[in-house]
Amino acid sequence: MDPRSFVLDVVRCDVCDTPVPPLHCDFCQIYLCKACVGDHLLNESRKHQVVPFKHRTLNHTTCSNHATERCKLQCLQCDSSFCTICVFCHEHEEQNVIPVQCSSKKTNTDQNTECRSLPVLPNTTEDHSKTAKTSGAGSHHLRPLLIEPRIITTIQTQFGGTLNKLCSVGCHKDAEIWTCGSRKNTIERYTLLGKKVQKESILTKSGNGPWDIAVTRSGDLVYTDDNDKSVNMIKNKQIQTVIRLQGWKPHGVCSTSSGDLLVVMNSDDHKQTKVVRYSDSNLRYTGPKEEQSIQYNDRGRPLYSTSYSNKYISENTNFDICVADYGACAVVVVNQAGKLRFTYTGPPSTTKGSFYPRGITTDSQGRILTADCYNQRIHILDQDGQFLRYIENCDLHELYSLCVDTKDNLFVVESITGKVKKIQYCMQGH
Structure with missing residues (x-):
């Protein structure tokens, strides 16, 4: 069995960072705790559909390997999008990984013959920077909790x-x-x-x-x-x-x-x-x-x-x-x-x-x-x-x-x- 299937991704409210929020807005694709859902619905600049967590619908921006994570990175080699945990699981080579572009078009290899690299990969997202701190003993690979x-x-x-x-x-x-x-x-x-x-x-x-x-x-x-x-x-x-x-x-x-x-x-x-x-x-x-x-x-x-x-x-x-x-x-x-x-x-x-x-x-x-x-x-x-x-x-x-x-x-x-x-x-x- 794939060991990643045992990984527990701690879900947090996207507004206040409260762990294990019970609600999800399917249109905005964010997780919400009860304290934040009211203000979220008051934002009339876009449509909302708030549902219980277990009935949520995730769109294509959600990582296919880790259901609670968003695709914030992409690979220049295979042109796929994925989350930070995939990198730490060695799904993709770090030198080929860049933040997700504003555009889905593949980088022009004629103009850029070398893959861009991320000098400090954990800091490309705020969700996991806390758990990938560099201490006096050096940096450590992400070790997510098991279910x-x-x-x-x-x-x-x-x-x-x-x-x-x-x-x-x-x-x-x-x-x-x-x-x-x-x-x-x-x-x-x-x-x-x-x-x-x-x-x-x-x-x-x-x-x-x-x-x-x-x-x-x-x-x-x-x-x-x-x-x-x-x-x-x-x-x-x-x-x-x-x-x-x-x-x-x-x-x-x-x-x-x-x-x-x-x-x-x-x-x-x-x-x-x-x-x-x-x-x-x-x-x-x-x-x-x-x-x-x-x-x-x-x-x-x-x-x-x-x-x-x-x-x-x-x-x-x-x-x-x-x-x-x-x-x-x-x-x-x-x-x-x-x-x-x-x-x-x-x-x-x-x-x-x-x-x-x-x-x-x-x-x-x-x-x-x-x-x-x-x-x-x-x-x-x-x-x-x-x-x-x-x-x-x-x-x-x-x-x-x-x-x-x-x-x-x-x-x-x-x-x-x-x-x-x-x-x-x-x-x-x-």
């Missing part, structure tokens, strides 16, 4: 149960994962076949269970220990305490694209929460030093809940800092400078108090994925906090930590069962 996410592998760890919950996971070279429990003082490594790597068990320095783990770009392991207030790095099986806190306890940790560490921490009196950045160079050469502290918004109010609750952290491809704040029932996202960008408390239809995020991760497309432990499902957002879809068909239970590998496969921790589920939720890159 039906699927479990690829289930890994049974030695952790689990109410007394030793599986609490964190980190990807190691796409072939293995690191895991840890809430009470046991070991960090274990597993292959994706579910086999424990016997020689790779790490005993914590304090003898306590780690709070969170992360894998750095260089493949080293980092873990936080809220009992002795330390952040530790493991290189060649040797544990080095790189940060020792006073008056604060570390919780979630992540390694950034530049190699810095971001740590979420709570004060000992449980009255303050902040995110602190430690630079990679300081950790290696001069010792720990706070490069940045993020705690308050522009009005001097706390950005994060002050309760001693689960808080996981991840950096996005646009360098936003994303925190899943269980105590606030929200995902709090600030930019690289620490300024609040948005707070996500669930889709518009979410009932107050029914969204409790734990784990959080981001993928190569800038999408934010967070584990909703109240409803046992994964929320997928775009980098601006707009809800895209749920992952709720993979029999998920007692959700905790999340991470993705370089191919955007998702690893989901089930704390009580002790299982890590590897889920494919988007189209794989080439």
Whole structure:
């Protein structure tokens, strides 16, 4: 079966960008939400025929391969029109692709013997520019969401149960994962076949269970220990305490694209929460030093809940800092400078108090994925906090930590069962 048949194209209102609009104007060939349909019908300069989404009629400007996309590009070689997803699926050679002309006539090859090229193809449309951002690590091919996410592998760890919950996971070279429990003082490594790597068990320095783990770009392991207030790095099986806190306890940790560490921490009196950045160079050469502290918004109010609750952290491809704040029932996202960008408390239809995020991760497309432990499902957002879809068909239970590998496969921790589920939720890159 053609793998593109599984691709989910997120339909949005052509006026206000609201996802999944219920209406369509067949004459204007645009999608409409209920809030925008009134103003659209008031435009008497042309005829309108608004119908329910499922009864829409699409004209020849709609892509034949992707029904929710418009033909905004054309190929000089075959003279066909198509959407941007077709290009990323390698249907046409990029050097032959140009924006759709005002004219349907083929370019005169006598006057133009070389095919025109697009220097930055994703920016030729506004619909997909957000998901094809260039980050510090370089540009990425578009990886649209799948209609039906699927479990690829289930890994049974030695952790689990109410007394030793599986609490964190980190990807190691796409072939293995690191895991840890809430009470046991070991960090274990597993292959994706579910086999424990016997020689790779790490005993914590304090003898306590780690709070969170992360894998750095260089493949080293980092873990936080809220009992002795330390952040530790493991290189060649040797544990080095790189940060020792006073008056604060570390919780979630992540390694950034530049190699810095971001740590979420709570004060000992449980009255303050902040995110602190430690630079990679300081950790290696001069010792720990706070490069940045993020705690308050522009009005001097706390950005994060002050309760001693689960808080996981991840950096996005646009360098936003994303925190899943269980105590606030929200995902709090600030930019690289620490300024609040948005707070996500669930889709518009979410009932107050029914969204409790734990784990959080981001993928190569800038999408934010967070584990909703109240409803046992994964929320997928775009980098601006707009809800895209749920992952709720993979029999998920007692959700905790999340991470993705370089191919955007998702690893989901089930704390009580002790299982890590590897889920494919988007189209794989080439």
